[in-house]
Amino acid sequence: xxxxxxxxxxxxxxxxxxxxxxxEGMSLSAWLRQAGLTRLAGDxxxxxxxxVKELRGFFAECDAGEEGxxxxxxxxxxxxxxxxxxxxxxx
Numbered sequence: 536x537x538x539x540x541x542x543x544x545x546x547x548x549x550x551x552x553x554x555x556x557x558x559e560g561m562s563l564s565a566w567l568r569q570a571g572l573t574r575l576a577g578d579x580x581x582x583x584x585x586x587v588k589e590l591r592g593f594f595a596e597c598d599a600g601e602e603g604x605x606x607x608x609x610x611x612x613x614x615x616x617x618x619x620x621x622x623x624x625x626x
Contacts, residue, residue, distance in 0.1 A: 542567065 544552065549563075556566030584590040606614075 552566065553563045556563045559566060561569065582593065584593065
């Protein structure tokens with residue numbers, strides 16, 4: 536059994552979604568369904584933390600994978616100000 540679901544979109548969103556669906560050879564309905572299913576499938580990849588201890592362990596793992604040191608705020612602020620004065624984005 537299937538059910539009908541109404542989704543409210545702006546005209547711009549509808550057109551962008553419709554164009555993408557058409558480019559992929561799908562109806563708008565099929566494209567939206569597939570997008571939802573893809574999103575649901577990706578939720579299984581999210582790491583869940585059951586305690587503060589697990590969360591701290593996660594951050595410790597992240598820190599262990601990094602090299603060098605994080606600049607302190609004064610250094611970051613100087614870099615931002617230098618970029619603003621030079622007009623460059625720094626990228």
